[in-house]
Amino acid sequence: MKKIGIACLLLVFLLTGCAGSEIRARFKEASELLEEGEYEDAQEIFEEIIEEERFLAEAYRGAGLCQLFEGDSADACISLEKSLLHADNAGAEFVRDVNLYLAFARTRNGQYEKAMQIYSDLTARGAEADVLFLRGRLHLVMDEEEEAKADFDRASEIASDYDLFVNIYRVYESTGRSADGARYLEKALELANLEEQNYYDRALVNYYLQNYQDAKELLIAGIRADSQDTRCIFLLGRLYLAMDDVPDARAVYREHLSDEEVAPFAYNGLALCDMEEQDYKSALKNIREGLDYENEDADQGLLYNEIVACEHLKDWSKARDLAARYVARYPADEQGLKEYEFLSTR
DSSP states (O other), rough: OOHHHHHHHHHHHHHHHHOOHHHHHHHHHHHHHHHHHOOHHHHHHHHHHHTOOOOOHHHHHHHHHHHHTTOHHHHHHHHHHHHHHHHHOOOHHHHHHHHHHHHHHHHTOOOHHHHHHHHHHHHOOOOOOOHHHHHHHHHHHOOOOOHHHHHHHHHHOOOEEEEHHHHHHHHHHHHHHHHHHHHHHHHHHHHHTTTTHHHHHHHHHHTTTOOHHHHHHHHHHHHHHOOOOHHHHHHHHHHHTTTTTTTHHHHHTTTTOTTTHHHHHHHHHHHHHHHHHTTTHHHHHHHHHHHHOOOOOHHHHHHHHHHHHHHTTTHHHHHHHHHHHHHOOOTOOOOHHHHHHTTTTT
């Protein structure tokens, strides 16, 4: 969501064809800073553009994204609302995009009813699977199970993307209702099986369904077809862990430590193996090895597992500090927020 939002922000602005070269350059700089996680610097530039009363819809949207990704959902709501107030000449896709971010900010700010109204207004203009999914997810947060099921069922009727079904399952899983989400996985498996060479996706669904032997055979076939398929490689490691086969999981991860691109993910896998064996000091050592690569895609998993390892070592102060930094960096991560809330009481 974050990466798509930033890309759309820049694209919408540049396609207007109205901006002068100087302000275009400043807007591009702010968007790039936002993508790099330099939220404070990016927001400063967006606010300078706002002060000049130029391209207000786009600049308020940019400022709102900065605030949202910094965890300031209340101010993000205000900025995104202002973006909509100045969006008279913006296209329908821009308005839809800002509304989706506003609904997300409302949800993060605990304003569930207002977020629900946004999703319902968007759905009234034309049912779309992604909006129905988001509204269904919010219904579950609000313990409205029947309404959630209705939205998920409707989304599944109009979608042909198996990812949607997997995501519905993940939402149910995150709320302790895995059994309710299993039937959506079955639908995902039907779609994934239509592509025989789609080893990873078919294996992933089987993994969630706990069809471990089927998943293993698919992953091995995928690796034989492409020895550099890191998705298959690391899912195989996770699968071995799920099967309580730590030695084979560890062997999978160790095999890829020499590849600089995938090494940080491999170190995270080794940390998971360590934690499975309750060797949390070794887990922290592997996590720090992985973080040394400064790989943004790998860092989130490494940083989350660092919190968990410190918890198990009962280093509550360190875990709490790490969790505070984590939620500031990844404000949309539900697991991280739960860890932070738990640690705040220790």
